[in-house]
Amino acid sequence: MNNKFDALKDDDSGDHDQDQGSQKDCEKEKNDNDEDNDQNTAKKKVCVSPKYNATIAVPGVGEHPLQYNYSFWYSRRTPGRPASTQSYESNIKQIGSFASVEQFWRFYSHMIRPGDLTGHSDFHLFKEGIKPMWEDDANKLGGKWIIRLRKGLASRCWENLILAMLGEQFMVGEEICGAVVSVRFQEDIISIWNKTASDQATITRIRDTLRRVLNLPPNTIMEYKTHTDSIKAWEDFHGLVNAVGGR
Amino acid sequence: LAWARDIKVSVWHLSEGKEPVCRRTYRVRMEVSRRRILQKHLQPARPLRRCSTDQDPCFRNAEPSVCGQAGEKTINSIGVEQFFEILHLQTQTLQKDSTPTKVRISYTRDFLIQLASSPIAKRKPDFLPEHPVVLEKAREPGVPRLEKRSDENNEMFA
Numbered sequence: 001m002n003n004k005f006d007a008l009k010d011d012d013s014g015d016h017d018q019d020q021g022s023q024k025d026c027e028k029e030k031n032d033n034d035e036d037n038d039q040n041t042a043k044k045k046v047c048v049s050p051k052y053n054a055t056i057a058v059p060g061v062g063e064h065p066l067q068y069n070y071s072f073w074y075s076r077r078t079p080g081r082p083a084s085t086q087s088y089e090s091n092i093k094q095i096g097s098f099a100s101v102e103q104f105w106r107f108y109s110h111m112i113r114p115g116d117l118t119g120h121s122d123f124h125l126f127k128e129g130i131k132p133m134w135e136d137d138a139n140k141l142g143g144k145w146i147i148r149l150r151k152g153l154a155s156r157c158w159e160n161l162i163l164a165m166l167g168e169q170f171m172v173g174e175e176i177c178g179a180v181v182s183v184r185f186q187e188d189i190i191s192i193w194n195k196t197a198s199d200q201a202t203i204t205r206i207r208d209t210l211r212r213v214l215n216l217p218p219n220t221i222m223e224y225k226t227h228t229d230s231i232k233a234w235e236d237f238h239g240l241v242n243a244v245g246g247r
Numbered sequence: 248l249a250w251a252r253d254i255k256v257s258v259w260h261l262s263e264g265k266e267p268v269c270r271r272t273y274r275v276r277m278e279v280s281r282r283r284i285l286q287k288h289l290q291p292a293r294p295l296r297r298c299s300t301d302q303d304p305c306f307r308n309a310e311p312s313v314c315g316q317a318g319e320k321t322i323n324s325i326g327v328e329q330f331f332e333i334l335h336l337q338t339q340t341l342q343k344d345s346t347p348t349k350v351r352i353s354y355t356r357d358f359l360i361q362l363a364s365s366p367i368a369k370r371k372p373d374f375l376p377e378h379p380v381v382l383e384k385a386r387e388p389g390v391p392r393l394e395k396r397s398d399e400n401n402e403m404f405a
Contacts, residue, residue: 074378093378095378102365109368110371112380113386160356163356163360167358168354213356
């Protein structure tokens with residue numbers, strides 16, 4: 001029993017707190033929005049849905065373009081309610097997408113720092129078109145590097161992590177999917193997700209870049225976890241809770 | 248025909264041991280997509296010289312039926328399709344080095360932070376949902392002093 005709880009704890013970063021049913025609902029809504037968006041391709045800045053904000057970001061005149069467009073997401077577990085009854089939609093929210101360095105700063109400077117977040121919450125910064133979910137096509141064969149931080153360091157580490165990602169400092173081609181900062185009770189966790197968990201060269205390079213850009217001391221513990229393991233741990237945990245009857 | 252442009256296609260005579268000779272030049276009207284490819288490569292017949300000169304004997308040995316013929320008899324004309332094939336090969340080789348999509352847009356941390364202080368980087372985005380994590384006014388760039396100080400001691404990681 002302890003082992004299963006430990007497994008969940010290890011995985012305590014990212015987006016595993018949603019129940020499956022409402023994830024599907026959410027996917028459906030997203031698809032609907034995509035269709036709307038296709039009809040509006042002529043107008044680039046149409047805001048299709050305030051919830052999803054599915055606009056296609058383009059760099060403004062004179063701005064510094066990024067290699068990829070990215071989206072900010074925010075999620076929070078409502079205190080006192082078990083994870084399984086939450087709707088995914090109320091749990092994860094897309095803040096907005098950007099295509100240039102300037103647009104990034106506009107969003108970033110209008111959001112509170114992760115160090116000032118309270119409760120069980122996450123910021124996600126993912127390439128546009130990749131949802132911060134294990135099940136997304138870009139993520140399902142992937143995994144993530146996890147670094148646990150003591151309280152008080154999240155804001156600075158998060159900033160360094162996302163600046164390295166936006167500035168293409170990882171040099172692993174198309175492999176990077178996104179980054180997450182998870183604010184938890186006694187610690188904060190930052191992680192970076194990549195597409196192919198079996199690609200050793202990529203994973204090693206991401207680790208080394210992380211050490212460099214975050215200026216990590218050599219003894220820092222870094223763990224790599226595949227999303228398949230994360231899904232399994234999540235299912236085991238919920239299976240366990242169901243069996244005991246306490247959802 | 249505003250999108251068309253005339254180009255010249257030359258036919259070269261090749262014979263072994265001699266410089267290639269230009270026999271005929273045709274004027275060809277191209278549509279714009281072809282024109283784009285051609286603009287950079289208006290010395291087209293060059294690659295065929297490989298067949299007639301002795302600088303690559305291995306190549307000649309490997310392809311005796313093609314090069315031997317070229318050497319002995321001479322090629323009187325090149326089909327337009329063949330001509331484009333040669334150009335296409337050249338274009339592909341060039342694109343490997345020069346196409347923008349192959350260039351990775353990378354920025355250092357310092358450069359990105361510099362850009363944070365430009366006025367446009369401080370404007371509120373046009374579409375920003377109302378949300379507890381969203382601020383009305385941009386906060387100052389950088390990390391609060393308290394966090395910076397804790398960064399200086401060595402026990403930073405949990």
